[in-house]
Amino acid sequence: MKRKVIVVFFTILLGIGFSFLPIQSVKAESVTSGYYVDVSAHSAEMYNSAGVALGKSEPENSCWYLGRTATIDGKDYYQIGTDEYLSSSDSYMYRDRPEVIRVETDEDVPVYNHSFVESSNVALAPGTYWYSDRVITTQDGMPFVRVSTDEYVGMWNVIQQSFTER
Structure with a gap:
């Protein structure tokens, strides 16, 4: 019984102590965008x-x-450090999205690079399964999922089979 009273006393004491801790504000620019x-x-x-x-x-x-x-002189730049940017012509933006997908169409699905240029010698066969780890989006908001190094397919051609949250 004495032990329970001591545990309850310390729990209340800790609760009161934590209520006096200062609140710390975080600037919005210090939080990553998820991209x-x-x-x-x-x-x-x-x-x-x-x-x-x-x-x-x-x-x-x-x-x-x-x-x-940031847009500088009509060109997009991506901030990667304090006042350090990469040009969109040398890099591209993506979001993590680990999943297994299946090609849904009855025809071969064209494959594109990160610049959305179609590959003439690669396509995904109907009904095949692929692991994808990231998604990129066109200027118009059309999503593409990665199936290999610098090889992407339109998300409308595939069905998500399983999703793994990181």
Whole structure:
């Protein structure tokens, strides 16, 4: 009985103690957007928020959390660090989406690269299953899922079979 009283006393004491802790505000720009940036060029030059080259670059296939997107002189730039941006011509934006998909159509499904250029020598056969780990979206909002390195198919051609949350 004495032990229960001591446990209850400490629980109440901790509850009261935590109620006096200060509340900490977090700036919105410090929270990631849920999007990532993948470098698609052999070497991607980095720029500051004014569009001036920093003399540094990032290697191909390196991935970064996206801070925000900025438009400088009509071109999109992706923030990957404090005042460090990659050009949209050297990189692209994606979102993680691990899942198994099945080709739903009765015909071969065309495959595209991250720039949405159709491959002339690759297609997915009807009824086949594929693992996909990311999704990219066109300017018009059309989603494409990745089935291989730099190979994407339109999401309207496939059915999700299982989804794994990260």
